[in-house]
Amino acid sequence: MIIKRLKPAVFFLTLILLSSCQPEPKEHHAGLYVFGTIVDVTLYGVDRHKAQQALQQIETDLQYMHRAWHGWQPGPLGRINELLGLGGEFSANPSVLGLITKARELSTASDHLFNPAIGRLIQLWGFHSDDPPKGPPPSDDDIRELLAKNPRMTDIQINHVRMKSTNPALKLDLGAIAKGYALDQLMTSLQQQGVENAIINAGGDIKVIGKHGERNWRVGIRHPRTDGVIAGVDLAPGESIFTSGDYERFYKHDGHRYHHIIDGNTGYPATGVSSVTVIHPDAATADAAATAIFIAGTNDWHRIAKKMGIKYVMLIDSVGDVHINPAMRSRLEFKQPSLTFHLSEAL
Ligand code: ADP
Ligand code: MG
Numbered sequence: 001m002i003i004k005r006l007k008p009a010v011f012f013l014t015l016i017l018l019s020s021c022q023p024e025p026k027e028h029h030a031g032l033y034v035f036g037t038i039v040d041v042t043l044y045g046v047d048r049h050k051a052q053q054a055l056q057q058i059e060t061d062l063q064y065m066h067r068a069w070h071g072w073q074p075g076p077l078g079r080i081n082e083l084l085g086l087g088g089e090f091s092a093n094p095s096v097l098g099l100i101t102k103a104r105e106l107s108t109a110s111d112h113l114f115n116p117a118i119g120r121l122i123q124l125w126g127f128h129s130d131d132p133p134k135g136p137p138p139s140d141d142d143i144r145e146l147l148a149k150n151p152r153m154t155d156i157q158i159n160h161v162r163m164k165s166t167n168p169a170l171k172l173d174l175g176a177i178a179k180g181y182a183l184d185q186l187m188t189s190l191q192q193q194g195v196e197n198a199i200i201n202a203g204g205d206i207k208v209i210g211k212h213g214e215r216n217w218r219v220g221i222r223h224p225r226t227d228g229v230i231a232g233v234d235l236a237p238g239e240s241i242f243t244s245g246d247y248e249r250f251y252k253h254d255g256h257r258y259h260h261i262i263d264g265n266t267g268y269p270a271t272g273v274s275s276v277t278v279i280h281p282d283a284a285t286a287d288a289a290a291t292a293i294f295i296a297g298t299n300d301w302h303r304i305a306k307k308m309g310i311k312y313v314m315l316i317d318s319v320g321d322v323h324i325n326p327a328m329r330s331r332l333e334f335k336q337p338s339l340t341f342h343l344s345e346a347l
Contacts, residue, residue, distance in 0.1 A: 024047060024048065025048075026044060026045060026213065027042055027043070027044055028042070028043045028046065028048065028051035028052075028055065029041070029042050029043075030055040030058070030059075032058065032059055032062065034062050034063075034066065037202065037203040038203070039062070039200065039201070039202045039203075040199075040200070040201040040202075041055060041058055041198065041199075041200050041201075042198065042199045043055070043190070043195055043197070043198045044197035044198065044210070044211075044212050044213065045196065045197050045210075045213070046194070046195050046197075050193070050194065050195070051195075053193070054190055054193050054195050057189060057193065058186055058189075058190075058200075061182075061185065061186060061189060062182065062186075064095075065178070065182050065185070068093070068095040068096055069096060069099060069174055069178045069182075071119055071128070071171070071172050071173050071174060071175075072123075072128050072129070076092075076093035076095050076096045077093075077096050077172060077174065079093065080092050080093065080096060080100075080163070080172065081119065081171050081172055083163075084156070084163075084165040084168075084170055084171065084172070085165075085168055085170075085171065086168075087164075087165065087168050088164065089162050089163070089164040090162070090163060090164070091161045091162060091163075092158075092161055092162070092163040094161060097158065097161065097163075098181075099174060099177070099178065099181050099284075100156070100158070100163075100172065100174075101158060102177070102181060102284055103116045103153060103172075103174060103177050103288070104153040104154070104156060104158075106177065106284070106285060106288040106289075106292075106308070107152070107153035107154075107288075108153065108154065109307055109308045109309075110288065110289070110292035110304055110307065110308055111292075111304065111307065112152055112153070112264065113263075113264070113265075113291075113292040113293075113295040113296055113304060114176060114177070114288040114289070114291050114292035114295075115151075115152060115153065115264040116153065116172050116173055116174050116175075116176065116177065117151040117152050117153050117155065117156070117167075117170045117171070117172065118146075118151060118171075118173065118262065118264045119170075119171030119172050119173035120146055120151070120169060120171045121143070121146050121147075121262055121264065121267060122173045122175075122260075122262055123171070123173075124138045124142055124143065124146060125137065125138060125258070125260075125262060125269075126251075127249055127260040127262070128173060128175075132249075132251075133249055133250070133251045133258075133260065134251055135251040135252070135253040135258060136253045136254075137253055137256075137258050143267035143268070144267070146169065146267065147264075147266075147267045149167065149169035150167075150169075151167045151169045151170035151171070152167070152170075155167035155170050156170065176244070176261075176287060176288060176291040177284050177287050177288045177291075178287075179202055179205055179283075179287055180205070180207075180240065180242060180282075180283035180284040180285070180286055180287025180288065181283070181284040181287070182202075183200055183202065183205070183206075183207040183240060183283040184207070184240075184282060184283045184284055186200060186207075187200070187207055187209050187283075190209065191209060195209075196209065196210045197209060197210030197211055197212065197213075198210065199212075199217045199219075201219070204221075204222050204243055205240075205241070205242045205243065205283075205287065206219050206235070206240060206241050206242075207239070207240035207283045208235045208237065208238070208239060208240070209237060209238055210237050211237055215234075216234040216235055216236060216237070217234070217235045218232060218233070218234050218235070219232070219233060219235060219241060220232050220233075220335075221233065221241070221243065221277050221314070221332070222243065222245075222275075223316075223336065224245050224246065224247055224274035224275035224316050225247070225274065225320065226336075228335070228336070229335050230316070230334065230335060230336055230339075231314075231332040231333055231334045231335060232332070232333045232335065233279070233331050233332050233333070234331070235279070238281050239279055239280070239281055240279070240280060240281065240282070240283035240286045241277060241278070241279045241286065242277070242278055242280075242283065242286040242287045242289075242290045243275055243276065243277040243290060244261060244275065244276050244290035244291045244293075244294045245274065245275035245276075246259035246260075246261065246269070246273070246274055246275070246294075247259075247274070247275070248260060261291060261294050261295060263295045264295075270294055270295040270297065271297070271318070272297045272298055272317055272318050273294050273297055273298065273315060273316070273317055273318060274316045274317065274318055274320070275294075275315070275316045276290045276291075276293045276294040276301070276313065276314070276315045276316075277290065277313070277314045277315075278290050278293065278305070278310050278312060278313050278314075279310075279311075279312035279328070279331070280309070280310055280311070280312070285308065285309070285310070286310075288308070289304075289305065289308045289310045292304050292308065293305055293308075293310070293313060293315065294315075298315065298317050298323055298342075301313060301315050301323065301344075302325070302344055302346040302347040303346075305325075305347055306347060311325075311327055311328075311347075312325070312327055312328040312331065313325055313328055313347065314328050314332065320339075320340070321339075321340045321341070321342060322339050322340065322341050322342065323342045323344060324341060324342070324343060324344070325343070325344050325345075325346075325347035326343060326345065327347075329341070329343060
């Protein structure tokens with residue numbers, strides 16, 4: 001997790017020059033420890049000097065994004081959250097406007113299953129904090145009270161930099177989109193610096209540009225229960241692959257497991273699904289869609305995927321069955337035997 005985890009940013013830039021004994025290695029690699037996870041960046045086919053500059057820039061950009069998009073700490077989004085609660089119109093910090101606008105579009109496209117306006121509900125469950133969530137789960141009454149206020153992204157009005165919420169219960173938690181949005185921005189910035197081939201892997205959520213020499217970038221998708229790889233896939237230049245899983249952040253209480261993907265219609269963690277993986281060129285869309293499709297569940301996933309313009313989806317349900325559309329099935333190379341597939345022609 002990079003952005004969503006929003007841990008105090010402890011940044012170490014470890015620039016490991018692979019094959020550094022050679023005069024000019026093909027790959028330059030950096031592991032950035034940020035927001036509680038390792039973000040792996042690999043640049044292909046650039047000289048050492050340009051690579052060092054580009055990797056340094058990524059570190060600076062991530063630090064900036066961390067501060068700007070944290071909903072619960074002082075900073076641009078933290079301030080917007082304070083002001084949204086007051087109900088009046090205010091000038092929003094431009095560093096967050098693009099992300100909020102994008103989040104609003106994607107929320108509407110997802111039928112509000114991806115709903116970053118439910119920050120208060122996420123806070124009530126304890127999944128907003130930088131620290132590992134502990135529980136106990138909130139009371140049914142407290143959940144019902146917040147649900148009744150029904151905050152949605154469409155309650156936010158934006159006019160240039162002026163912003164206002166018509167619903168004082170609205171609080172923004174951008175944890176389900178910020179990582180994707182960050183990867184889109186980092187890749188655009190790399191391209192502007194003349195880097196044509198790169199992969200950024202933020203805890204299993206990945207975006208690529210260009211290729212790895214003659215071949216496409218190849219990545220693995222984690223199995224939600226075994227820690228191993230369930231399938232491998234080649235990514236075309238510019239694609240991203242995002243997974244939302246119930247194993248990312250959860251706590252146990254009285255024998256129940258409560259995870260961090262909250263169904264804004266019920267107020268409780270979404271049920272029936274272990275993980276959802278989607279492939280899409282736009283990483284912000286992929287990120288939001290993985291969350292929304294997780295909540296849509298085994299009956300409704302095709303409809304939400306279609307509405308959000310997603311062509312490749314794999315959903316692993318809570319008994320381990322694989323629900324997948326033919327286009328995704330034909331791209332994946334499965335690594336595990338005896339999987340049960342439900343192929344959906346509806347997408
Ligand atoms: P992961 O990649 O960790 O599996 P997601 O991209 O699905 O996660 O994001 C989960 C995070 O998004 C949660 O930790 C919470 O901050 C926020 N979130 C939880 N439920 C929703 C929801 N229904 N809509 C938008 N954001 C959500
Ligand atoms: Mg997401």
